[in-house]
Amino acid sequence: MSIFVTQPSIASLEEYVEEIKPIFESKQLTNMGPVYKKLQQQLIDYLQVPELSIFVNGHLALEMGLQAFDFPGGSEVITTPYTFVSTTHAIVRKNLVPVFCDIDPMNYTIDASKIEELITDKTVAIMPVHVYGNLCDVDVIQEIANRHGLKVLYDGAHAFGMKYKGIGVGNFGDMCMYSFHATKVFNTVEGGAIAFKDKRYQLRLHELKNFGIHGEDRVTGIGGNAKLDEFRAAMGICNLRHIDENIAKRKLVAEKYNKLLGEVDGIRIMKLREDISPNYAYYPIYIDPRVFGKSRDDVYDSLMRNDIHARRYFFPATNDLECYTGKFEIQKTPIAHDVSMNILCLPMYADLGLDEVERICNLILQK
Numbered sequence: 001m002s003i004f005v006t007q008p009s010i011a012s013l014e015e016y017v018e019e020i021k022p023i024f025e026s027k028q029l030t031n032m033g034p035v036y037k038k039l040q041q042q043l044i045d046y047l048q049v050p051e052l053s054i055f056v057n058g059h060l061a062l063e064m065g066l067q068a069f070d071f072p073g074g075s076e077v078i079t080t081p082y083t084f085v086s087t088t089h090a091i092v093r094k095n096l097v098p099v100f101c102d103i104d105p106m107n108y109t110i111d112a113s114k115i116e117e118l119i120t121d122k123t124v125a126i127m128p129v130h131v132y133g134n135l136c137d138v139d140v141i142q143e144i145a146n147r148h149g150l151k152v153l154y155d156g157a158h159a160f161g162m163k164y165k166g167i168g169v170g171n172f173g174d175m176c177m178y179s180f181h182a183t184k185v186f187n188t189v190e191g192g193a194i195a196f197k198d199k200r201y202q203l204r205l206h207e208l209k210n211f212g213i214h215g216e217d218r219v220t221g222i223g224g225n226a227k228l229d230e231f232r233a234a235m236g237i238c239n240l241r242h243i244d245e246n247i248a249k250r251k252l253v254a255e256k257y258n259k260l261l262g263e264v265d266g267i268r269i270m271k272l273r274e275d276i277s278p279n280y281a282y283y284p285i286y287i288d289p290r291v292f293g294k295s296r297d298d299v300y301d302s303l304m305r306n307d308i309h310a311r312r313y314f315f316p317a318t319n320d321l322e323c324y325t326g327k328f329e330i331q332k333t334p335i336a337h338d339v340s341m342n343i344l345c346l347p348m349y350a351d352l353g354l355d356e357v358e359r360i361c362n363l364i365l366q367k
Helices: 014-024 034-047 057-069 088-092 136-148 200-208 232-242 243-261 296-305 334-342 353-364
Strands: 051-055 074-081 099-100 123-129 151-155 175-179 192-196 268-269 283-287 344-346
Touching: 014 034, 014 232, 034 051, 034 232, 051 057, 057 088, 057 151, 057 175, 057 192, 057 200, 088 099, 123 136, 136 151, 136 268, 192 200, 192 243, 192 353, 243 268, 243 283, 283 334, 296 344, 296 353, 334 344
Parallel strands: 074 099, 074 123, 123 151, 151 175
Antiparallel strands: 051 192, 175 192, 268 283, 283 344
């Protein structure tokens, strides 16, 4: 049987059917109906954030979060190249300029010590990424932002449910985006959200995802359509009931990998930042071919031959993608490039059997 890099965690069909029955009775399918509002409040409580706006997907949440700041076109946003391409696309699609900062070689998040040297008179924001369920150095990033008057919008697609020093990750920065895509720790099939503290963004985000409509008869701005429908909200309500159980299962998978691969020469396990509660979103390993004797791609191919679908994630680094060649001044980020060439995300999901983890590791370690 095929083993994929991830597998959605979803509630039972019976549980979902019970949750959607009221939708058939109310006939309200979208437009922030009662199921949406129920999920919104449950997420606010679970994530321990003051405000939350839910979107049809994480990418549009990220775009509209940027748009809510009303930055002038051509402004610069400092970000990481070690991320899914959505992060950079969101910046560029809002007529802003990405400025790439290198990453920490051990935890793969943006290297906060290198941010300040990239700030210019055009810089308006920092968009760091919480990578693989590891958190950025939120304290240093906020200190830099405060000193230079910059906004901070976190791409927290991988950080659902995580805390730093007991504080929900959505409380850091001006905004934090969550992705509820099917492959994430928590999903609504497709979906996303923006957490924020300043209530002034509440109406702005609402209007942006609903065509700029204000009330019944006024259109006060130029918005789009990024509303989450009631059926996907219902799936979110069902899945949220099981989230702690699923994270606990993911932890067992991670611990098994750590036991089998943690002391292997040439394989480096991601170092989690201190004082965080991890969600075990992904399990990346860095393979040093000079020490291990096989390259990342050798291991990838070996697993594929055995119907195990690991992923070279993120490869290439965003600033190496052809779609950005020649369009911006692309900053050199040698660590991000090196990591992208040697990283492999192994299968990680709640229902992955520990015997399957052992088989995966045995294949990796075969000489």
